[in-house]
Amino acid sequence: MSKGIVQVYYGTGKGKTSAAVGQCIRAASQGLSVIIIQFLKGKEAEEFNFLSKLEPEIKLFRFEKADRSYDLLLASQQKDERRNILNGFNFAKKVIDTGECDVLVLDEVLGLIDNGIITVEDIIKLVSTREDYCRIVLTGRNLPEGLVPYADVISKIDLEKDATCL
Secondary structure (H helix, E strand, O other): OOOOOEEEEEOOOOOHHHHHHHHHHHHHHOOOOEEEEEOOOOOOOHHHHHHHHHOOOEEEEEOOOOOOOHHHOOHHHHHHHHHHHHHHHHHHHHHHHHOOOOEEEEEOHHHHHHOOOOOHHHHHHHHHOOOOOOEEEEEEOOOOHHHHHHOOEEEEOOOOOOOOOO
16 A cells, blocks of 8 residues: 555545545555544444444544534534534644554545635645655545645546435
């Protein structure tokens, strides 16, 4: 697995988080340490709780307190959650500064820009401070043009058809 890169999974399709988690499992199988920080999904995002069985190689963090995803909250609840989300983003900075892991996944971090919680410049600063050993994986629906020069690998996942009831 390459090190020292920024990888992005974005688009309207399903599977961005799953693709990022696949990278995590691959990295962990090679003896690398992994941290995943999920944003905007709330506590309801139980689909990846099984990752706790893979600790200490893969550690999953959620800083939000609400049960529902951010976009389903009332404006007053969103205001409270913004603080929690910023705590999670600040934790990501600390992880990079301290070299706490080999692979850092910031799941739905691009959605923080869409929601006006952070700016493109905040992410640029974050990925620019990484050491060469750290792989950073970003996910979200939209990829701002300003981030493109800072990404080494960009994968767009678009939805062409969804015949499921889920």
